[in-house]
Amino acid sequence: MSSNSKICLYHQQDLQKRHTKPPYHCITWFIRRYVRTLVLVEFGLWWLSTTGTRLFVVPLAAANRQVLLPGDIILGGLFPIHEAGRNATMQCGRIKADQGVQRMVAMLFALEHINSNSKLLPGIQLGAQILDTCSVETHALEQSLEFIKTAMSTSDRLSCADGSRSSAFQRQQPVAAVVGAASSQVSVMVASMLQLFKIPMLSYSSTGVELSEKPRFAYFSRVVPPDNLQAKAMAHLVAKLEWTYVHAIADTGSYGERGMDSFRAAAIELGICIDGDVHKVTRRWTDDQFEELISRMRHTNKARGVVMFVDEDNLSSSLGQFITRDNSSPATIHHLRQFITCDNSSPGQFITCDNSSPATIHHP
Numbered sequence: 540m541s542s543n544s545k546i547c548l549y550h551q552q553d554l555q556k557r558h559t560k561p562p563y564h565c566i567t568w569f570i571r572r573y574v575r576t577l578v579l580v581e582f583g584l585w586w587l588s589t590t591g592t593r594l595f596v597v598p599l600a601a602a603n604r605q606v607l608l609p610g611d612i613i614l615g616g617l618f619p620i621h622e623a624g625r626n627a628t629m630q631c632g633r634i635k636a637d638q639g640v641q642r643m644v645a646m647l648f649a650l651e652h653i654n655s656n657s658k659l660l661p662g663i664q665l666g667a668q669i670l671d672t673c674s675v676e677t678h679a680l681e682q683s684l685e686f687i688k689t690a691m692s693t694s695d696r697l698s699c700a701d702g703s704r705s706s707a708f709q710r711q712q713p714v715a716a717v718v719g720a721a722s723s724q725v726s727v728m729v730a731s732m733l734q735l736f737k738i739p740m741l742s743y744s745s746t747g748v749e750l751s752e753k754p755r756f757a758y759f760s761r762v763v764p765p766d767n768l769q770a771k772a773m774a775h776l777v778a779k780l781e782w783t784y785v786h787a788i789a790d791t792g793s794y795g796e797r798g799m800d801s802f803r804a805a806a807i808e809l810g811i812c813i814d815g816d817v818h819k820v821t822r823r824w825t826d827d828q829f830e831e832l833i834s835r836m837r838h839t840n841k842a843r844g845v846v847m848f849v850d851e852d853n854l855s856s857s858l859g860q861f862i863t864r865d866n867s868s869p870a871t872i873h874h875l876r877q878f879i880t881c882d883n884s885s886p887g888q889f890i891t892c893d894n895s896s897p898a899t900i901h902h903p
Contacts, residue, residue: 610666617719620671631673679725723747723794730759770801782843789848798848829860844877
């Protein structure tokens with residue numbers, strides 16, 4: 540998808556309420572997305588079987604399953620295999636193929652590639668213990684307790700009367716380091732706990748500004764730049780589009796709020812105004828809450844567009860609410876159809892529909 544693309548979003552709940560059907564090509568998109576998820580999972584299982592990898596899925600509770608790969612050195616993995624649940628009673632939602640399963644399979648592939656090359660780590664096999672975060676901080680923290688159980692274990696001090704150690708109390712291989720997490724909120728919480736046990740953590744996509752505070756996160760590193768650089772790029776994109784007045788929407792929590800603070804600072808330097816206060820949303824907002832927010836934003840005609848600093852799960856829901864209500868409105872509001880989003884917005888979440896009322900998505 541180009542940096543300036545026409546899209547439309549359809550959610551099953553909205554369609555049921557409105558008793559309407561999406562265009563044929565949008566229905567086809569849903570089918571393709573479902574099939575792609577199945578194909579990705581099947582490919583991962585097929586590849587692991589062809590390599591002879593001894594992979595185990597520990598049958599714990601449904602939301603607490605983990606993938607174990609035996610080895611001399613164990614690396615932990617934190618991936619959002621499932622989306623966050625949409626209510627307080629369900630922490631984990633649908634399977635995430637692109638940003639969850641794909642990343643997990645990539646880690647297993649990398650470990651298998653290293654283990655099969657005798658020149659990289661001769662005589663050493665890397666293993667893995669992979670957990671599902673569901674993009675929920677509290678759930679991820681609960682899952683990550685599995686990483687430190689071995690560090691807290693006292694089984695090495697348990698022995699029989701003759702001095703031998705019972706096979707029932709064999710010490711498990713400790714986790715040497717953890718790869719993850721995806722979201723900044725999860726990384727902040729998990730890194731704070733792992734630091735107590737001096738377990739290093741390397742994130743592949745956490746961009747929160749506060750994670751750069753080394754005294755606080757001494758054992759945390761990442762391979763992506765922080766949000767303050769991205770926020771500056773978003774502000775310059777707003778200036779390039781010649782917008783001088785915008786709406787701002789951010790996630791509640793460190794990622795959205797601190798990222799939007801960086802955007803606000805960069806926007807002031809470029810002479811860009813933000814309409815009132817930053818609107819804060821959560822993934823569990825109700826339709827009525829979105830309706831109230833959009834109603835307030837419609838009263839401001841000065842704004843040229845909407846700047847959004849929200850995570851990948853919340854972005855799809857938020858845009859869907861805007862576009863659904865925009866299509867049902869008797870008068871189209873132009874400034875609520877122009878969006879600038881952060882790098883968490885995956886083009887794969889959107890459907891290209893030429894015959895629908897479009898929204899324009901800009902990326903820095």
